[in-house]
Amino acid sequence: xxxxxxxxxxxxxxxxxxxxxxxxxxxxxxxxxxxxxxxxxxxxxxxxxxxxxxxxxxxxxxxxxxxxxxxxxxxxxxxxxxxxxxxxxxxxxxxxxxxxxxxxxxxxxxxxxxxxxxxxxxxxxxxxxxxxxxxxxxxxxxxxxxxxxxxxxxxxxxxxxxxxxxxxxxxxxxxxxxxxxxxxxxxxxxxxxxxxxxxxxxxxxxxx
Amino acid sequence: xxxxxxxxxxxxxxxxxxxxxxxxxxxxxxxxxxxxxxxxxxxxxxxxxxxxxxxxxxxxxxxxxxxxxxxxxxxxxxxxxxxxxxxxxxxxxxxxxxxxxxxxxxxxxxxxxxxxxxxxxxxxxxxxxxxxxxxxxxxxxxxxxxxxxxxxxxxxxxxxxxxxxxxxxxxxxxxxxxxxxxxxxxxxxxxxxxxxxxxxxxxxxxxx
Numbered sequence: 001x002x003x004x005x006x007x008x009x010x011x012x013x014x015x016x017x018x019x020x021x022x023x024x025x026x027x028x029x030x031x032x033x034x035x036x037x038x039x040x041x042x043x044x045x046x047x048x049x050x051x052x053x054x055x056x057x058x059x060x061x062x063x064x065x066x067x068x069x070x071x072x073x074x075x076x077x078x079x080x081x082x083x084x085x086x087x088x089x090x091x092x093x094x095x096x097x098x099x100x101x102x103x104x105x106x107x108x109x110x111x112x113x114x115x116x117x118x119x120x121x122x123x124x125x126x127x128x129x130x131x132x133x134x135x136x137x138x139x140x141x142x143x144x145x146x147x148x149x150x151x152x153x154x155x156x157x158x159x160x161x162x163x164x165x166x167x168x169x170x171x172x173x174x175x176x177x178x179x180x181x182x183x184x185x186x187x188x189x190x191x192x193x194x195x196x197x198x199x200x201x202x203x204x205x206x207x208x
Numbered sequence: 209x210x211x212x213x214x215x216x217x218x219x220x221x222x223x224x225x226x227x228x229x230x231x232x233x234x235x236x237x238x239x240x241x242x243x244x245x246x247x248x249x250x251x252x253x254x255x256x257x258x259x260x261x262x263x264x265x266x267x268x269x270x271x272x273x274x275x276x277x278x279x280x281x282x283x284x285x286x287x288x289x290x291x292x293x294x295x296x297x298x299x300x301x302x303x304x305x306x307x308x309x310x311x312x313x314x315x316x317x318x319x320x321x322x323x324x325x326x327x328x329x330x331x332x333x334x335x336x337x338x339x340x341x342x343x344x345x346x347x348x349x350x351x352x353x354x355x356x357x358x359x360x361x362x363x364x365x366x367x368x369x370x371x372x373x374x375x376x377x378x379x380x381x382x383x384x385x386x387x388x389x390x391x392x393x394x395x396x397x398x399x400x401x402x403x404x405x406x407x408x409x410x411x412x413x414x415x416x
């Protein structure tokens with residue numbers, strides 16, 4: 001719906017001050033209540049405004065805006081999957097077994113205190129495998145990507161931010177962490193977000 | 209905007225028969241033209257209908273519907289990346305080298321005629337690596353997933369269909385193919401769609 005300048009002004013006032021009675025909107029615009037009546041009626045019919053007796057007008061999101069809001073209102077915490085975690089001392093061989101057993105693309109490594117210390121991808125494991133080393137003898141801590149180089153997200157980050165981090169850093173999965181101490185990069189792993197998570201959300205968006 | 213039953217009926221008629229003059233809409237509903245006037249005015253103001261002199265009313269997509277249309281109007285052909293392809297006779301070792309050189313998750317295998325014969329993922333290569341075999345001596349055709357088991361998409365499929373196929377079949381990438389002969393499963397590989405492609409589209413959607 002194409003709005004007139006005055007209708008745009010009304011919406012702006014209601015966005016900032018709503019719920020607001022029609023009388024007050026008229027005052028803000030230095031117009032008579034009666035002059036505004038048709039505009040308020042149109043905006044209400046079109047679904048931009050909601051009118052409630054004794055309360056006044058409030059702003060209603062229209063469909064298109066709701067859609068872009070989706071990305072601001074969907075968070076990592078709702079989408080995160082269970083993280084697959086091994087210890088620093090786990091052998092590369094056992095890490096590969098975990099990758100196959102849990103059917104994941106990457107696993108997270110934690111230290112003795114249970115804090116995130118590294119990430120291992122299928123690519124890291126493939127590289128180790130090619131090295132013709134004794135896979136039972138090497139601990140994952142030797143081949144993993146280490147803190148503070150690990151890209152993470154927090155439960156309160158948007159899913160959109162998680163997608164952007166994966167694309168920007170060319171990685172397929174992110175550990176979801178809770179910060180224990182930022183100064184020393186101490187994080188607890190509470191989940192996992194992958195490009196599979198994003199692909200599922202993409203389908204969910206289409207099917208709304 | 210919440211529509212009345214009559215307004216819904218008007219929209220239905222215009223969707224099916226538009227552009228259609230108001231007089232004809234009134235006839236379809238066995239109502240007088242004058243009776244319909246307020247409803248037509250509301251639907252036009254709200255942006256559901258477009259009124260043109262001497263032509264009549266036609267249906268206009270509203271914002272929310274345009275958004276869901278995005279998924280019907282974005283195709284594999286616009287998003288596909290360059291496929292990394294090796295021959296049946298390529299060694300597993302050389303396939304792994306390609307995975308690292310091209311930084312991809314899977315590569316496609318073609319036969320002597322250049323037609324798709326298989327797909328190899330990082331997982332397939334990792335499994336072969338674990339087998340302690342001579343990676344230079346084994347051709348990829350021994351370890352690959354073969355036709356007709358390969359899940360494919362066509363350039364004219366929607367990106368949404370590609371996302372659904374990857375989620376449904378638990379795979380990270382799809383060869384984009386042109387059919388040469390369906391009966392014998394003969395396909396030419398013309399591209400690649402991955403969960404990275406879908407994640408990029410997800411970001412693009414948010415930034416529209």
